[in-house]
Amino acid sequence: MRLRAAHVRVRVPATSANLGPGFDALGLALGLHDEIEVRALGAPGVRVEVHGEGAGSVPDDETHLVVRALRAALDHVGAPQTGLHLVCRNRVPHGRGLGSSAAAVVGGILAARGLVEPGALDDDVALALATQFEGHPDNAAPALLGGLTVAWSDDATGDVAPVRAARLEVHRDLAPVAVVPPGHLSTHAARGVLPARVPHADAAWQAGRAALLVEALGRRPDLLLPATQDRLHQGYRREVMPASLALVDALRAQGVAAVVSGAGPTVLVLARRAPGSQDGTDADAAVADAFGGVMAGWRVLRLPVDATGAEVTTLLD
């Protein structure tokens, strides 16, 4: 396998995983993107420039997440390693539950796809590799495929466990709003507070809600409030993100389908487009009311569903 291109550009969306009851399975791609430009260099080594989110905090060497994912993907298809120059323009906030790590990993893998022979790194391989990095597939699947996805894995049979994902229907009126706090929390820490075992009754209850959520997101947005109830992660995570859970509670008390986005601490509101309005939603008054002017530093982002997923362009120069 040889490299066929020396200059590629990748665009990857933010993602919100879980969506309430779909823990480690459901995810939604959102209209907020990281852009990564990669040049393969003749000389070995790596140069990383980061603009926007993560500038000054993420590493600029071989340990940079995009570089690690890109190199793992080259190794996986037997392509040669190469010197690299990366320019990252990041918009997805880090450690907030909007899938920044999945965007970085999928971005690196798709950059490798652009550098090697066509067809060498298909979506199945890319998803399996990304899931190895992430430890769960629910952000990587929508980052790669776009839209709403459900991801699942079979038993591991080789060095890269098979992971599969299916695209699901999204109702045209769905208008997600992310309420992003100033502080961050790593996914690793937020997984650390989850119990190893849960009551059978909670698991059974949750399976029903997850099935209902697929119907609510696709065809029955009027069912989103009951469909976004969860018993497997949000309650356990309250201790590490009390302000986020307080906001979720306040919004839900007003009939708004609010959930913790991914492992938090962002709150995702699964709102509906307000009739006759350009970008208003049926949750705007409740969000403004719950905010009450006291949540200093929090940002409200209206993020449309990204139907496309990650895109790679090969540049000729």
Ligand SMILES: Nc1ncnc2c1ncn2[C@@H]1O[C@H](COP(=O)(O)OP(=O)(O)O)[C@@H](O)[C@H]1O
């Ligand atoms: N674009 C990026 N470039 C390099 N590293 C990144 C990038 N995005 C995320 N990361 C790494 O992943 C961490 C955040 O991942 P994680 O804790 O899973 O939160 P998130 O919910 O944002 O995915 C960051 O602190 C950083 O180490």
Ligand SMILES: N[C@@H](CCOP(=O)(O)O)C(=O)O
């Ligand atoms: N299912 C995962 C999702 C983590 O998403 P992230 O955007 O916070 O990385 C979990 O809930 O741990």
